[in-house]
Amino acid sequence: MILEPVKPFRSCEYAVKTTTEAWEYRAARTLRQTVFCQEQRLFEDNDDDAHDHHAITIVALAYVAGGPEEVVGTVRIHSDRPGIWYGSRLAVARGYRRDAHLGSALIRLAVGHARALGCESFFAQVQAANEALFQRLHWRTLRYQTLHGLEHALMRADLSHYPPLPEGRLPLLTRARRAS
Template identity: 45%
Template sequence: MSAPALSRPSRVRPVPAVNVLVGVDPVHCRPARDAAGIAAHHRIRHVVFVEEQGVFAETDMDAHDARTDVIHVLALHAGRPAGAVRLYPTGPGEWLGDRLAVLPEFRTANLGAPLVRFAVGAAGARGARLMRAHVQVANERFFQRLGWHTDGAVETYVGHPHVPMCIEPVAPCPWLAGATPP
């Protein structure tokens, strides 16, 4: 009995390279510290709140943007500026987060949650015991899923309905903050 003939392997056609980030989160949130980062932060807010939503007529910038204790957060998606949020202290142990914005072309990249978590963590690392936000009504459920609580009745802010919400930031683990464990 003779051995069965082996079929000749078919020729494999090369496929074009695909950019895939395996095991790497393409979203990176950080405080905007240099002029380029601050400009990108403000450009994102302008696109969303002035051009897209019409919440503000000419600019969404206000006196808080000039404060030295304000943190302007920038979210990068695969290195490209894609989202922003602003936070600042409002009193002993209290912080306010506002101007959460994600560019339309990045809305399916799930940038909102990392931005909110980063803001809450940054406030907590600076001693916040309570963080507040005035959230557009359509985003109330999103914030609830992130652990926020509704903190009052719907109110009008810049002509649009918003819901006051709050969260108690969790203090970061000492080793995450750079402290050496005992």
């Protein structure tokens, strides 16, 4: 008897939104730990920093049977002076990468929501391996820098490509109807 390998289940429907529930926030923090501590080893066992005290956390939720089931992506946005905003800790769970454009959708909501909150310039320290992804999404590199032992590009979003998103959520995404 030949047994076919069973493909892992992956949702076809996703919501990308600012966190409103405690479990969403907790799951986003767990995903960050998994990606930045265990997978990338950028931090030993904790990637928290001072921005977490005031940042807005955004999540990508996988939907099952019409309801939210799991946090499969996250990013946070923060501002240190009027008009100047940053995005950081962008992560998509391993099995969901390059699949439903979740990373692009998280970036779209991050910048769009910051714009709705008065953002005039939006920056991120982007791992050099992801620079091409951000360039495709209308970001420009300003300079390079080594952070946590890894080359990063300081990049700036072209805000003309990011309409303000005051509601802090995107319409539901499906694999068939991609995000960018």
